[in-house]
Amino acid sequence: MSVAVHLAGITKRFPGVVANDEVDLEVEEGSVHALLGENGAGKTTLMNVLYGLYQPDGGTVHVHGDSREFYTPRDAIDAGVGMIHQHFMLVDTLTTAENIVLGHEPRKWGGLAMDRAQAERDVRELGERYGFDVDPEAKIEDVSVGVQQRVEILKALYGGADVLILDEPTAVLTPQEVEDLFGVFEELAAEDKTIIFITHKLGEAMDAADEITVLRDGRNVGTVDAADTTREELAELMVGREVLLEADKEPAEPGDVGLSVSDLRVTDDRGVEQVSGVNIDVREGEVFGIAGVDGNGQSELVGAITGLRAPESGTVRVDGRDVTDLSRRERIENGMAYVPEDRQKRGLVMDFDLVENGLLGSQHTAPFSDGGRIDWAESREHARGVIEEYDVRPNDPDAEAESLSGGNQQKFVVGREFARDPEVVVASHPTRGVDVGSIEFIHERILDLRRAGKTVLLVSSKLDEVQQLSDRLGVMYEGEVVDVVDPDRVTEEELGLLMAGQIPEDAPSIADAVGGEP
Amino acid sequence: MSDPDDAPGSDDGGNPAPDTEGDDSDPDSNPDPDDSWQGRADRALGRLVDASAVERILISVAALVLSVVVGAVVILVSGWAATCQSAFFSAPGLGSFCYDPVSVYRTMAAGAVWPPYNLAISLKETTLLLFTGLSVAVAFRAGMFNIGTQGQLVLGALGTALAVVWAAPFVPAGIVGALVLVPLGLLAGAVVGGAWGAIPGALKAYADANEVITTIMLNFVATGIAFTLVAEVFKDPESQTVQTRSIPEFAQLNPVYFDSTVFSLYALFGGLAMAGIIYWLLNGTAFGYDLRTSGLQPEAAEYGGVDSKRTMVSSMGLSGALGGIGGAVYVLMVASRWRTGIPSLGFDGITVSILAGNNPLGVIPAALLFGALKTGSLAIEFQLSVPNQLVGVLRGLIILFVAMPEFFRMVGRRFRFREDRPVATDGGGGSSADGVSGSATDGPSGTIDNEGGDRQ
Structure with missing residues (x-):
């Protein structure tokens, strides 16, 4: 050769x-x-x-x-x-x-x-x-x-x-x-x-x-x-050091239903229905994963839950309260954190520095703002805290988001959202483009949220990620959740079939375990 | 070039590369790989985009000096081409030069501030441009191109004139009356201008109508409405021309220090304070954060809980209100009534805003420069036998040179590549940058008549 x-x-x-x-x-x-x-x-x-x-x-x-x-x-x-x-x-x-x-x-x-x-x-x-x-x-x-x-x-x-x-x-x-x-x-x-x-x-x-x-x-x-x-x-x-590839996860202690989606129908920008009657209940202290080939309605589902897209019909409830008609801002103020799919389009303002970006979503709320005036000193402390905790590089709150590499941008977005002390967390591809050391760290933080009794909805196209972190795993195909399975017992082949819209006979379905209407 | 071997480019350490042009800043490294013209353009743009506030001010000053140098050459050449009775300089073989660049620029600089009357005219212009410049800047920061400041100003002026004329009989004359009527006039101007400005904002938010088109068209509508209203309903019965009654003398913003002019220091201070307020509003408040976020990245704003439609309407409303206040100040300080032929302050505001990089504090020096240029140009016309057209060229050169670095900063922001994508893959200046180039070269071509630059 x-x-x-x-x-x-x-x-x-x-x-x-x-x-x-x-x-x-x-x-x-x-x-x-x-x-x-x-x-x-x-x-x-x-x-x-x-x-x-x-x-x-x-x-x-x-x-x-x-x-x-x-x-x-x-x-x-x-x-x-x-x-x-x-x-x-x-x-x-x-x-x-x-x-x-x-x-x-x-x-x-x-x-x-x-x-x-x-x-x-x-x-x-x-x-x-x-x-x-x-x-x-x-x-x-x-x-x-x-x-x-x-x-x-x-x-x-x-x-x-x-x-x-x-x-x-x-x-x-x-x-x-x-x-x-x-x-x-x-x-x-x-x-x-x-x-x-x-x-x-x-x-x-x-x-x-x-x-x-x-x-x-x-x-x-x-x-x-x-x-x-x-x-x-x-x-x-x-x-350059040993890495834990398998996140250590103790058994879930699910509480009440924290996030409930019922009979949700959502269309995309062209008016085509992308989510066709989805029902999901996510309990407190539980990570509910959504797997599926990209473009099977995950984005639209997340959009409707987070308030960025109005659903055609159906309801979204947080802690039993109907939030379907609440604005994005009201949802944030009610304790919903959201790691968006596209950090450069949505998650960050590329021309803002990290101090300003750390404020995104909190600009109207204490302690950063009294609704009118912004407390920049407090905001700077906040950005610094996220940078330290998530090892964002460069370690400089005055750096513009644009100057950060993709992985560091993602770490900053994840850090900011998890720092909200949220009740419900929606994370879309939280480790996309992030290197292996930081993936480990972000996974640990997701499990921390679970330990703290938060409600976590995790959407990811990485099968190992959703399998590792989720307590229950819903598979989406053409706008529907075709099955909810036990991530520990499901095989990759079974997941592959589900993602293609087929339900294998012996899939470890736990759909029956899903709580009904709260 | 005494040494015959001293070929161009060989002065930076025996650089073997064929096409370096000697601006390699690091003498140790090999030829900078990106020495292609794209690489250099990219770095130059990057430097501009990253420039600090102090650097930007230095760049502006350098641009000003450079424009004077280029202008001097233009003066010499046109003086050489022209024929005149007494040349300021002639040399055998070279011909004679009619115009002296030193005296032209000295007259322009001195004429802007001396005699005091000229200074007052400069500052009057500055005051009005402060408001219109801020108006355009606010809309720009919210991501919208408000070409309608002129219309907002015309209607705001009418609102002010009508409100003050209507309220005048109810208040006592003198200082008390002024304290009532002047705020009332400003408020009326702000409300009318703001409402008019909010219309294109709402059209964009709820009907997806491009604000550039709607604001331009609404300018004509505004002038038409104002003219018809005044001609048919509110016309001063004692006047032949289309104008409202005069506001009472005590409600006019009186000149302080500058007698017999139409400039008031109060109004100037008001304008300066307004620049400070707008700066604080944009950078220190949640509303300003929402507005800037929407302007830079609407999707991120939406994600951050900003109601984009409401922000569009409110920022255009604010922009219109500033234009309306400009109109109010025009009525209270300059015209004492609404009349036809309101100068093109709104359009000049666009150039002022670009010159200022859409920064509210930057609007102050930009408006000062504009005001000074206007009076300085008039002084040249009155005092020297230099043709109007040449003065226009000189004025345009200064604005062009000072505006260009800011313009390239805006372009540079758009062309910059993100993450570690290869160089020069995508780009394509956005619509606002394109629009900017149009108006940046447009501004100076306006007429430099003091009150006659009316485009309606």
Whole structure:
């Protein structure tokens, strides 16, 4: 086997930070290599160096044994290196075939026009060769995120890439699509293509990669064979200390029903019904998990519970009180904390500093405000407290939210919401984009809330997360809760079936245990 | 360039890269990788966006100086191209230069403050622009582009004139009457302007109507309503023109220190205090927090429990009330009645607000600069034989230069990439930034007549 990519002593500095510190990396041809690390470990920077987006301050890049200097991505592409970013760069209104050939269009009429038929033939051929199911005539705006990703991969292949870099490729995918993607990796590796993918998820690295390189604080702390490593070893490499992967959970002591949703129907912005008659009762001192493939009504359900979306019908009760018609503000003031799905759109005001962001949702209430005037000294103390407790970096209340990395933004949002001393907590993907050390911490805090007798509704697309933390687990499919199961007894296969809308016969259903109308 | 080997760019440590231009700040490192024009533009924008308050003031001063330098060149060149009887400077081979940049700028600077009458005119303008500038700034901070300050001012002025004229017979003349009528007039202006401003706010909140369109259109409606009302109902029977009766003399804001002018220090102090109040309202109160959050990120505001529709209406109401107070001050201090031909203070307020970076405290120096420029330009026209058009160009240059850094700050905020995305992936300036560019270049082109700049 020859070495496809060899990075030697790559150093990359940004003002005030060393993002990569003499990183060595060797990737064999025809292998799948995972680049694993916490947020801000320098994974993306290193790959941007390989792709020519950044020039290193030190070190050399070798591709297929030749020393290379990439000044632009163009140079990298010419050397056969392609990169698929986290945010796709496709033209929504063009077809998949048009997107794939963009920049290398087959021509006709002496180069005057694009040969559309030829392009579609090429794309179909390419798709068949790698076992991709892509309709060349479909518009990008009409296809799913998973297909868009495949289009990106095909585009890189069409451009002649034999080394493919993927930045957090699974972040936007459903579990099924993730599996499909890993299948694609195998196909590509079998064709002697080299794959490097960035991730901060241990399981994915172990599932999909042949070799795993772990970065921490910009340094390569070890390259291991995926076959003979353990999750514990990887986690320790990533964080630099031992990590408890399994949250310790004592049996639940559920109290009264704290949050009750009955016969809830919610439509989305286009007026399509997304939640079709959901009934959920969550007790105090209990974590109720909601699993499901993204887009099966979870967002709309959470929106209706938290007061961001008016339901068509049905009721939401908190501690037996009907809050269906209460405004978002009234719900916050009644003790509802909410970790939103999208921290950059909803959870934080990106141009505000952390003092101001710490106030979001509490701007009208004591002790930060008497309804009119804001007590900035108190707010600053509050922000400082959240920063300390959740180890938000930089440790600076005057930093703008925008300047924080995604994981630190998430930690700040979680910290702020849990600091509300809430009665009911709705957490949507509370550890999305957060590194493994902080996941452990956030999970502990969720269990703390449970111990303190709070009512917790946890929505997550990470199965291990909902399984570990929940006392009962509802599975949503097409706007309905198809079953409520015991997370300790349910198997992944059973969950998979439920998430696809089928109820396996021997599922450990505990739907009957759900309290009726309070 | 005495050394023939001294090629451009080779002065920063024997840098081997082909295309560095010598602004690498770190001599130890290799050529800064992002030395492409995008990289540099990105860094420059980043520096502007991150600039501290002191840096921003320094940048503004530097921009002012630079505009004078460029303006001086413009003066020289146009003086060289023009023909005149007595050139201020001529050299054999070069030709003759008609206009002296030093005296032009000296006249502009001195004319803004001397004689005292000129200073009063400058400050009168400043006072009125304080209110209209604040009006636009408040709406801007709430995420809305209020082009309707002019209409709010026109109707506010009418409300003030009518209220004061109506109430005058019921109060004793003299200081007591003034203490009743002046607050009444201000209140009437604020209420009428505020109500008028709240209309586009409500249209946006409940009917999703773009406030740029509605405020522009409502300007015409406002002027039409005011004109019709005055012409048909409230016309001063002793006058040939369309105007209301005069407010009683004791209710006029009297000049302090500056005799025989239409400027009152009380009004100026009122305007300065208003800037402070608005600043506090935005930064020190829950209402201001709601307003700024809605302006920056409506979804986050909603998440934080802000009633976005109510905030739209109330912030546009506040914006309109400030415009209305501007109209009240115009009536009480300048015109003593409502009459046609109200100057375009509302539109100038847009430029003032942009110049101020939409910061209420920044409105103070911006309004001062505007007021001074207006009087200084008049002084040049009266005292020197420099054409009007050239004066307009000089004035425009100053505003353009001073406004540009703030403008780029606004653009920069939008173009900045988040998290660790690659450079130059997405961007696309938002609508407000685009709108800004239009008006920033628009402002200076207005006429510089003292009272005649009426666009209605």
